[in-house]
Amino acid sequence: MSDHTQDAATIDLLFRLADDELMMGHRNAEWTGVGPVLExxxxxxxxxxDELGHAFAYYTVLHEHLGQDNPDTLAFRREAADFRNARLTALPRSDWAAAVMRQFLYDAAEQVRLEHYSSHPFAPLAQLARKFRGEEKYHLMHGKSWVMRLGSATEDSRARLQAALEALWPHALGLFEPGQGGEDAGASEAALCAGWLAQVCPLLVSSSLQVPAERTAKGQWQSRVAAVYGRYAEPAPERVALLDAMQKVYRLDPNADW
Amino acid sequence: MTLMNPLVRPVITDDDGRSEDEKLVTFEARVAAGEKIEPTDWMPDRYRQQLIRMVQNHGNSEIVGALPEREWIPHAPTFKRKLALTAKVQDEVGHAQLLYRVVETLGKPREVIIEELLNGTAKYSNVFNYPPETWADVGIIAWLIDAAAIIRQMLLREGSYGPYSRALKRICYEESFHLKHGHDICVTLATGTQFQRDMLQDALNRWWNPIVGFFGPPDRASVHTDELMRWRVKLKTNDAIRQQFFDQYVPRIWELGLSIPDPELRKDDESGRWLYTEPDWEEFKRVIKGHGPCNAERIAVRRLAHEEGEWVRRALAAAANDQAVPVQ
Incomplete structure (x- = not known):
């Protein structure tokens, strides 16, 4: 692979990572002030x-090493069609079960991904992956403990969690949409997805939930439901709505200092 | 599990059979000597009730005060602003948690505190009943309202109730970052484009009166002040704190090239006091009673969050009971 193609794949990968984190950070901050318990x-x-901080760091690498605009311009001025987030990360805030389930499915994917990228040939990415792995570990512990608690607490909480799982599952699989910049040098999306399924399925099952996946004869987990992809498609309405809100003030005067 | 702390009123350990009058003498002597009163100490009932009212109001102001600012988190225009604003609102919620704990040490559990906020029997700072209309409002709120709060809380920190005083130490420390964040937004807008400067001036015009009112009605209208000062529940009068705010912040506001929408505002050389136009205190009372521009909305948002979280709290309680297996 030429350096040029390699760069394109790395840029594409970093945009996917950064945009996912930005959207998750934005959506999770919507709980600030209105959570079910203060804690x-x-x-x-x-x-x-943390997620906003990670997005900022990825954009900074894109800016400093790969010739892209500065982080604020990338986040607050880019057009919706140029974002590369998976649909899961931009879905509007609904109930707490969905918030917890999204966080769990997403952080498990992050963990698998960051594990692989810790030895990525592109050194700035490997460095960030090693750094973020530690922080994401706590997010995942938090998500896991909520899934386990709500899964077994009351019939109502289990039913809500099950509904959230079913609604989010195809979108979570969409986190592993193959990149358009060519296959990444770190790991194939299919391999990452297999690692993710092996992580999340047993925990969901042990939390009294019905997983839309089954075990193959070889003992591997396989989804029974197709993924919803959306990174490169016509921007989904939730991405457009999120960006309208996020870029509103900046766009009052994109040349001003805010 | 600490989430739902069922509070038993603290046991008073120095209940030694002396008369109420004798206890009051000891209590007042301790306060006068600068000692802190702790939850297990005897205290006059009026002291307890006044503190509950005050700290509960403070906690409510943090949780309701988080609402106008949280509306702007999705619109914060740079990474730096988005992170700082999210952290600020998070701090406010943390302060509410801390302050509700203080109220619990005085005998009122969190569930009751929240219920009283939702049914309108408990109050919160009036200033949060006004709408934040533009991004510049976020700067003015974080700078000037937090500045006003810091001035008041730095004094209260020296108050006589130990748990409140200690909570305020941390709160003041965190508020000082909020103030910097707010000041930074205001400086950026004040030194920005004409559009940004106009936006900031407009925000100040709308927020000035609520901020002057933030310190409460003038002393002549305030009841019980003497006793509260003697017990170090109040440290300075409303008017004295308002004067201190003018002293510290009016020059800084002017430094940014802003004009304050009060033609009477100036420092009187002779008395050293600021002269200003009194806010319309009748209007102030009307807003406190629930008729301000945002009272209904603020409580509605809190109620919705509370109702939507109901099943979660039930599930947490069930999970907690489940885990409470006796040790074999």
């Missing part, structure tokens, strides 16, 4: 800040 309000705000 969770605070926890979701913390995770939102």
């Amino acid at each position: 969770e309000d605070i926890a979701f705000s913390s995770m939102a800040q």
Whole structure:
């Protein structure tokens, strides 16, 4: 692969990582001030800040190493069609079960991904992956403990969690949409997805939930439902709505200092 | 599990059979000597009730005060602003949690505190009943309302009730970052484009009166002040704190090239006091009673969050009971 193609794949990968984190951070911050208990309000705000911080770091690498605009311009001025987030990350805030389930499915994917990227040939990415792995570990612990608690607490909480799982599952699979910049040097999306299924399925099952996946003869998990892809498609309405809100003030005067 | 702390009123350990009058003498002597009163100490009932009212109001102001600013988190225009604003609102919620704990040490559990906020029997700072209309409002709120709050809380920190005083130490520390964040937004807008400067001036015009009112009605209208000062529940009068705010912040507002929408505002050389136009205190009372521009909306948002979280809290309680297996 030529350097040029390699760069395109890396740029594409970093945009996917950064845009996912930005959208998750934005959506999670929507719980700030209105969580079901004060303590969770605070926890979701913390995770939102971590995610926004990670997005900023990825954009900074794109800016400093790969010739892209500065982070604020990338986040607050880019057109919806140029974003590369998976649909899961931009879906509007609904109930707490969906918030917890999204966080769990997403953080498990992050963990698998960051594990692989810790030895990525592109050194700035490998460095960030090693750094973020530690923080994401706590997000995942938080998500896991909520899934386990709500899955077994009351019939109502289990039913809500099950509904959230079914609604979010195809979108979560969409996190592993193959990149358009060519297959990444770190790991194939299919391999990452297999690693993710092996992580999340047993925990969901042990939390009294019905997983839309089954085990093959070889003992691997396979989804029974198709993924919803959306990174490169016509921008989904939730991405457009999120960006309208996020870029509103900046766009009052994109040349001003805010 | 600490989430739903069922509070038993603290046991008073120095209940030694002395008369109420004798206890009051000891209590007042301790306060006068600068000692802190702790939850297990005897305290006059009026002291307890006044503190509950005050700290509960403060906690409510943090949780309701988080609402106008959280509306702007999705619109914060740069990474730096989005992160700082999210952290700020998170801090406010953390302060509410901390302050509700203080109220619990005085005998009122969190569930009751929240219920009283939702049914309108408990109050919160009036200033949060006004709408934040533009991004510049976020700067003015974080700078000037937090500045006003810091001035008041730095004084209260020296108050006599130990748990409140200690909570305020942390709160003041965190508020000082909010103030910097707010000031930074205001400086950026004040030194920006004409559009940005106009936006900031407009925000100040709308927020000035609510901010002057933030310190409460003038002393002549305030009841019980003497006793509260003697018990170090109040440290300075409303008017004295308002004067301190003018002293510290009016020059800084002018420094940014802003004009304050009060033609009477000036420092009187002779008395050293600021002269200003009194806010319309009748209007102030009307807003406190629930008829301000945002009272209904603020409580509605809190109620909705509370109702939507109901099943979660039930599930948490069930999960907690489940885990409470006796040790074999």
